[in-house]
Amino acid sequence: MKFDNILTEIGGVGKFQIKLILIQVLSRVTLPCHFLLNNFMAAVPFHYCNISALDNYSISSNLSLEQKMAVAIPTELDGTLSSCLMFSKPRHPHLLNSSEEPSIVQCQNGWVYDKQDFQSTLATEWDLVCSRKGMNKATATIFFIGVMCGAPLFGYLSDRFGRRRMLLVSYLSTMTFAVLSAFSTSYVMFGVMRFFTGMSLSGISIISIVLNLEWLGVEQRTLFGIIFSFDWTLGNCVLVGIAYMVNEWRLLILAVTSPLILSLVAWRWLPESGRWLMAKGKVNEAHYYINQCAKMNNRYTYMASITPMSLLESVETETNDKKYTFLDLFKTTNIRKIAICSGIVWFGVAFTYYGISLNISGFGLNLYLTQFIFASTELPMKIALYFLMEKIGRKVSQAGTLLSTGLFLFINMFVSKEKWIIRTIFGVLGKAVSEASFTVIFFYTIELYPTVIRQNGVGYTSFVARLAVSISPLIVLLEDMWPLLPSMTYCGMAVVSGLVALLLPETRNTKMPEFIEDIDKPREKITAAKTI
Numbered sequence: 001m002k003f004d005n006i007l008t009e010i011g012g013v014g015k016f017q018i019k020l021i022l023i024q025v026l027s028r029v030t031l032p033c034h035f036l037l038n039n040f041m042a043a044v045p046f047h048y049c050n051i052s053a054l055d056n057y058s059i060s061s062n063l064s065l066e067q068k069m070a071v072a073i074p075t076e077l078d079g080t081l082s083s084c085l086m087f088s089k090p091r092h093p094h095l096l097n098s099s100e101e102p103s104i105v106q107c108q109n110g111w112v113y114d115k116q117d118f119q120s121t122l123a124t125e126w127d128l129v130c131s132r133k134g135m136n137k138a139t140a141t142i143f144f145i146g147v148m149c150g151a152p153l154f155g156y157l158s159d160r161f162g163r164r165r166m167l168l169v170s171y172l173s174t175m176t177f178a179v180l181s182a183f184s185t186s187y188v189m190f191g192v193m194r195f196f197t198g199m200s201l202s203g204i205s206i207i208s209i210v211l212n213l214e215w216l217g218v219e220q221r222t223l224f225g226i227i228f229s230f231d232w233t234l235g236n237c238v239l240v241g242i243a244y245m246v247n248e249w250r251l252l253i254l255a256v257t258s259p260l261i262l263s264l265v266a267w268r269w270l271p272e273s274g275r276w277l278m279a280k281g282k283v284n285e286a287h288y289y290i291n292q293c294a295k296m297n298n299r300y301t302y303m304a305s306i307t308p309m310s311l312l313e314s315v316e317t318e319t320n321d322k323k324y325t326f327l328d329l330f331k332t333t334n335i336r337k338i339a340i341c342s343g344i345v346w347f348g349v350a351f352t353y354y355g356i357s358l359n360i361s362g363f364g365l366n367l368y369l370t371q372f373i374f375a376s377t378e379l380p381m382k383i384a385l386y387f388l389m390e391k392i393g394r395k396v397s398q399a400g401t402l403l404s405t406g407l408f409l410f411i412n413m414f415v416s417k418e419k420w421i422i423r424t425i426f427g428v429l430g431k432a433v434s435e436a437s438f439t440v441i442f443f444y445t446i447e448l449y450p451t452v453i454r455q456n457g458v459g460y461t462s463f464v465a466r467l468a469v470s471i472s473p474l475i476v477l478l479e480d481m482w483p484l485l486p487s488m489t490y491c492g493m494a495v496v497s498g499l500v501a502l503l504l505p506e507t508r509n510t511k512m513p514e515f516i517e518d519i520d521k522p523r524e525k526i527t528a529a530k531t532i
Helices: 003-010 015-027 030-035 052-056 065-072 122-126 128-163 163-182 187-214 218-245 250-258 259-269 273-280 283-296 300-305 309-316 325-329 333-357 367-376 377-393 394-412 422-449 449-478 486-500 518-522
Strands: 047-049 085-087 104-106 111-113
Touching: 003 273, 003 300, 015 030, 015 187, 015 218, 015 259, 015 283, 030 187, 030 218, 030 250, 052 518, 065 085, 104 283, 111 367, 122 128, 122 250, 128 163, 128 187, 128 449, 163 250, 163 259, 187 218, 187 259, 187 273, 187 422, 187 449, 218 250, 218 367, 218 377, 218 422, 250 309, 273 283, 273 449, 283 300, 283 309, 325 333, 325 449, 333 422, 333 486, 333 518, 367 377, 377 422, 377 486, 394 422, 394 486, 422 449, 449 486
Parallel strands: none
Antiparallel strands: 047 111, 085 104
16 A cells, blocks of 8 residues: 555545645744845945045145045946955045046955945954955855755755654754854854754755645645745745845844744644655554544544554565665666756756845846846746646656746847847846756655665755756856856856756656665556546
8 A cells, every 4th residue: 555545545644734834834844034135135335445544634624525426436347436455545526537536456455335235244243345245145056055965964864764753853953053143243153143044944844845735645745845935925025025124134144034934833733744754664653643634624434454464464574674875866877867867957947046036136137126027927927837747757858847937038048138128028038947956856866765765865856956056156257267257157057057957867747766676666557636
């Protein structure tokens, strides 16, 4: 008696699954808030060299601020005042057009920041601008390295100790380290706390979606997988609203973490994965949650044929006591092919998605409006994605969304910044299909890996993805070598990973494998949806 057969009897979708999804929305809305937080927390407002030392010169006594800036700060090629340079001594107002100008030096006394949009950010807190701008970008990299390290850790632990227990650990550790990062007294302390925040959040990211999909029947997996992904879109919109109202970076961290307090309260009603319990031979606990599911879905009459003894007889006992590790992802030829190809696809998906998402300037709109437009396009794209995946399957959908992302990035490379409307249109389209590729790969991966190593598989692919994400923000720094190099890099990676996706097996309307040996068998298909 496979778990998919049991779900068919007790209801693969119903009040039980809806409750499960709604409980986890509380925690999952915090994911985009933290993952994209650097767009606001590390924003760099308009700034210029502190020229208060001009007051020591008699020529500046009767000058306005604009005039002081003109005599103390050089201009760039486009005529704007430099953000990082100043004159070693002020030019005389009557000699502004003279070729005899003092030498140009780096800012000597710090910077003055415009506080119209942001009261404080990481850049203004520790002067992470100009020669130190790489340190500002590195805060995102540090966070995602933490996510990268946490993914395999939580993947292994949740396969070993269960989904529900490790979610509680993730909730508590995320809240602890997020609060500590908000009260950081130095850049180093902030970096360390942000690393552990990312590590803790990775547990919520990879465990919650697995737990939800493991309680869904085959016929409902695509629809509810798409619905479940709406929480990322919701979190994106929540981030814009909170960031608009809270323009101080310390309070912003606390605000976006606060939903986890409700998640902690709701955790007591969260069920363990019945599929995982059966695979581990914990038949009494599995029967308890299966019984709960049947009651809530009004299918309790079917429980007469489902007893702990029948569950015990259905479990392949020779595999119950085995402790699976990441090495089992490369045990056989077929699982090894899936691991390698899915790792490459995850790298490409994450690399391009965050390459777009963490660099939302340059579209002619303010950060809040750009982020909101990016977020609002995700909903219609995901609705269209459901029909696409149901008609042509996961494999072609995955490859198509990645190749489309590469196409839109390629087009935008040749659109000048003056044509900001066209750039915004193609930027939004690129972001939308990139988000679609992320949605596909999440539950495509869950369908690819067997239950006994599913969290290990998701942990491994998430590790590869976060490696890509930790590199992605730094790619922007390549524009100092050649302006088009970052876009070319993102575009090339999207195309390569899209082609690799075509090497993966199709999983549409197939039962999820329970054991590694099931990978080597033809996948059992469901040819028609059943009425629940």
